[in-house]
Amino acid sequence: MSAFIDARAIPSGTILQPDVAIIGGGPAGITLALALAQTRLKVMLFESGGMDFDAKTQALYGGKVAGVSYLPLDASRMRYLGGGSNHWGGWCRPLDPIDFEQRPWVRHSGWPFGIKELQPYFKRAQTLVEAGPWSYDRSTKPMAEVAEPLELGSGGVYTSWFQFSRQRDSVLPTHFGERYAADLKRVANLKLFLHGNATHLSIAANAANLDHFEISTFNGRKFSVKAKTTVLALGAVENARLMLASRDVASAGVGNGNDLVGRFFADHPIPRDTATLVSFAGDIPGYYFNAYDLNGALVRPAFAPRDDFKRNSKVLGSLTTVENAVELDDLGKAAVVTTALALGVDASNAKAYSVGCGLELEPDPERRLTLTDERDSLGLPRLKLSNRVSDSDFARYRLTMRELGRQLLAARSGMMRLNLKSRESWLAALDWGDHHLGTTRMHVDPKQGVVDANLKVHGLSNLYVAGSGVFPTYSASNPTMNLVALTLRLADHLKGIMR
């Protein structure tokens, strides 16, 4: 077992020459490093932070936000080993088959491959995120034996299931840095550097490959890494920043010949209290609020639109969860009494609940990251996020909620109130998942994507991008388990071409 290396101790001017360099020690970087273990490849991983939060390092993330309200850029990420997993909620759910399709009603949609490409990697990803046995939508039957779920009439919305990552002793969720530190130290062909910040990507003069990249430290050291292959795994925001800021050979930045780097930024809006759900029969099972341990899989239900409903109603993905009990006002009581009596249902014990959701946004090239004139303490330009959400994104979710309300009525199990109507009300209720997506999107056509189907940057022979920044569309599923699966696929690709 070898200790991690402190990059601050590397003499300036040093040139390191691994086979594979991974920049970034979040879930993608750690997954890739572990997946390349026991190969003949010399692998180096460079993490900006250390093993714990450090305010000075975290401040490198600072930037501006314009447009629709969003968390400050230095508050929506974590810059130390483990990256985003250091503050994730552990929510896991695989992408749906339709997420990969070119959907005529979703501009810029379509992955270069279908779900079959990722399926071989899901179970290994599930193991890495420690979400227990693969259960997800197979949970429906066994959970009905635990307690009958809220009945839905037939229609476009169904009860889907999340799973949750957990560490030993049931501490949620898996923090990759802490969890895999010992495993990483055991990898004989890996050297992991802490406190080393990638500050520049140097493209070769022929502009066909990455020549080297530079690492800077807070104690003033600077050294170079000249790898056969380099993988950016800094997260969707920093990947774009480093590529845009490296402008010495290509004035638009690395991989940005078609002005796509930083565009199509996305996250999952999480509007709160979007609707009120009434159960005519009274209390709904506790597993709607708190994950239930189903033979080692922590599961919790969500209402999701079926793929055929998405197609027919032209809606996007959404996952709606029941959050907490609420009291009805007089109008609500009148609605419940009147509707239940008309349907011939006893609603004398009816209970009302607030629901929230995670939404898929339509890809938008103008929701983007750009460089500003301001620089961080290592000299890198800071970013500005121009954030936008279209009214149609909200309107489409409303269609799904209307369908859910219809299905509750059809089953005579309950009813719904839609709480948000105006754009102002949506924006006031808006929270975000801190799921950074899309800024180095994948597409076979260099004019429509930054990386190709193998996650290689178009036009550069040896530069790859890992993480959810390559997702061309975003699903409503939480990205971590999916980006881990995609990274495992990248590892297989690299092993194949670098034998």
Next chain:
Amino acid sequence: MKQPRLSRRTMVAGGGVAAALGATALGLTLPRWLGRRHAPTPYDDLLATLVDREQAARLGEVARSALPTFSARAAARELRQRFERRNLAEVLDADIREGRIAEVGGWLLPDSLAQLCTLATY
């Protein structure tokens, strides 16, 4: 020993109290037997399907305020067609099945029920 006799005054007063109590009791229970009285409307044939017309009217007020051009006559005509040879449950089932869902103050209701609620405000 002479039995005490009730005076005429006591008997009249007692009878009055009894009559008042009886009338009060009748007043409290009659509406339950006969249904709450409402001023007649041209839509009573439809409104008779509502079990609790007051609660329905509460919803109807909200629906009506959001529909300034609502035509009660047109709505009643439409509802009567829907009710032809069908009861309320069947009409609402058809609404739900065919996706005729109205939004009243955010609440999602079968369209016919929302229209009945609105008519209940007339």
